[in-house]
Amino acid sequence: MSQVFKPATPLLSRRGLITSTAALAAASALPCPVWAKGGSIREARKGFGTYSGEDINLSIGNAHFATGGRSGHAVAVDGMIPGPLIRLREGQDLRLHVTNNLDEYSSIHWHGLLLPFQFDGVPGVSFPGIKPGETFTYEFPIRQAGTYWWHSHSGLQEQMGHYGPIVIEAKDGSDSAYDRDYVVLLSEFTPMHPHEIMRKLKVGEHYFNRSMMTASEGDLSGEQRRMWGKMRMNPRDIADVTASTYTYLINGHGPADNLEYLFQPGEKVRLRIINGSAMTFFNMRIPGVPMTVIQADGQDVADVMVDELQIGVAETYDVVVTPPAGSHAIVAESMDRSGMGVASLTSHPGRRASPPPLREVPTLTMADMGMGMDMGSMDHSGMDHGSLNHSMRDKRLVPPDVKGGPGVDMISPMPVDRMDYPGLGLDNVPHRVLRYTDLKSKKMNPHRMPEREMEIHLTGNMERYMWSFDGKKFTSVSEDPIRFGYDERVRVKLVNDTMMAHPIHLHGHFFELVNGGEHNMHQPRKHTVIVQPGSSATFDLTADEPGDWAFHCHLLYHMHAGMMQVVTVRPFPGDA
Structure with missing residues (x-):
């Protein structure tokens, strides 16, 4: 039930869908591969085939993956990394039969999909997980359209290749407005086992960082340099895991694979960009x-x-481009600028576009420390790492349920809303960069004012690699979930007390970003929001999906280290 993928072949075009489906039907008649029967490990195919219909079978198994000069063990779905594109139609019913051929539990979470919570795919929250050798059937209606993805929520399997894209066609036919429709799935590959990565981060959080600032580098003032030193932090601490071990992938292809997206001059090309990585902002x-x-x-x-x-x-972001004739580089540069994923958008098959060089490594500022935007009035001369937590707590009211201790090494004293911030390193480029404040829902949202407000702190100790919500790791709060009443309207303010950006994801719901728009009826709906370092982000949530849902940082090792919570929405409609 798979397709052979060639780097120079378009991944998904409206014109080729009928042919693709016919090839899929033929492939489904082939005998089951050896690896799916628990046999020898095979080399995983780069890229993905397309699966569609109302009854889909998927098999999770061990594999081997190689790109560039790196190779190692992987987890593949139906022998593909990324796993197959699940192409669906808004309004259809869906059954997915997932067989686990690993020797450990596994799962699939349908990221961004609205569904009954028992099919959300989070072990320990919505179901037990899929035992080795067993098959679990997910069954739910498709209530939406758009670009989404799926991935394991078991252990650290997502890092090893267990993820793939989802495209849901709109029932109004609007997807047919484009000449080409491509998936651009960003991720990483490392030959290092994810448990070894986690161990190294616990031993030294700078282990993978090759761009740390030296005593003589940069343009920091003497006062700022002393403060960074006393805090035992480095202004180049941008990413936990970098290109020192990662190869950045587009649809499973590294930069050396010459992946091509074809077009004809004058065509409107839709690119469905998905960040399916474990740890990388692109x-x-x-x-x-x-x-x-x-x-x-x-x-x-x-x-x-x-x-x-x-x-x-x-x-995920869907963008439309109308490229002129020629070959153009699609560049996915890691936020720390240690590497990039590269492909060519070309009207000349076989002609590779030359990517630009990596740009200068960005540097954190006092604003990323939660010091607000104006540092001139603050006296840092007496601060040290031990007293910082107490001094910051004294400067503003912190909710009493934010637990102190070794897992919290700082509290942002003056966090500001940074919805208009384009992202680290992009605030001083000469061209147009997307900001959350640019986003406006095309569809009018129902007008409802929040009934109550809630503040949640993103906390951590970077040196010890401890991450949490409100100072409490998931293991210590799993019996004390965040509670919402069914259909309750709540304004949630996320305060990032750490110096790293966190993509925070709420399962089972879309929330509305409070992004300073003229009218809150057009606040953009999202399922994931980046909370910038030392700042805050706010969203309005109508808790209209009953059940138990995961709520976590989507940086895989942060979630694994404890930055996760359970959201409970009760009662179920119809309950007495």
Whole structure:
């Protein structure tokens, strides 16, 4: 039940869908591969085939993966990395039969899909997980359209290749407005086992960082340099895991694979950009080709033309481009600028576009420390790492349920809303960059004022690699979930007390970003929001999906280290 993928072949075009489906039907008649029967490990195919229909079978198994000069063990679905594209239609019913051929539990979470919570795919929250050798059937109606993805929620399997894209065609036929329709799935590959990565981060959080600032580098003032030193932090602490071990992938292809997306001059090309990585924020651009953003997290937004956008882990953006004849580089540069994923958008098959060089590594500022935007009035001369937590707590009211202790090494004293911030390193580029404040829902939202407000702190100790909500790791709060009444309207303020950006994802719901728009009836709907370092982000949530849902940072190792919680929505409609 798979297709052979060639790097020079378009991944998904409206014109080729009928042919693709016919090939899939033929492939489904082939005998089951050896690896799916628990046999020897095979080399995983780069890229993915397309599955569709109302009854789909998927098999999770061990594999081997190689790209560039790196190779190692992987987890593949039906022998593909990424796993197959699940192409669906809004309004259809769906059954997915998932067989686990690993020797450990596994799962699939349908990221961004609205469904009954028992099919959300989070072990320990919505179901037990899929035992080795067993098959679990997910069954739910498709209630939406847009670009989404799926991935394991078991252990650290997502890092090893267990993920894939979802495209849901709108029932109004609007998807047919484009000549080409491509998936651009961003991710990473490392030959290092994810448990070993986690161990190294616990031993030294800078283990993978090769761009740390030395005593003589940069343009920091003496006072700022002393403060960074006393806090035992480095202004180049941008990403936990970098290109020192990662190869950045587009649809499973590394930069050396010469992946091509074909077009004819004058065509409108839709690119469905998905950040399916474990740990990497990507800065996306096609030099010389403007991009018009039409969807965010699968939801329609008013057109916004940009030259670059930052996409956090788990976010999706749909953009439309009309490239001139020639070959153009699709560039997914990691936020720390240690590496990039590269493909060619070309009207000349076989002609590779030359990517631009990596840009200068960005540097954190006092604003990323939660010191607000004006540092001139603050006296840092007496601060040290031990007293920082107490001094910051004294400067503003912190909710009493924020637990102190070794897992919290700082509290942002003056966090500000940074919805208008384009992302680290993109605030001083000469071209147009997408900001959350640019996003406006194309569809009018129901007008409802929040009934109550809630503040949640994103906390951590970077040196000890401890991450949490309100100072409490998931293991210590699993019996004390965040509670919402069914259909309750709540304004949630996320305060990032750490110096790293966190993509925060709520399962089973879309919330509305409070992004300073003129009218809150057009607040953009998303399922994931980047909360910038030392700042806040606010959303309005109508809790209209009953059940138990995961709520977590989508940086895989942060979630694994404890930055996760359970959201409970009760009662179920119809309950007495």
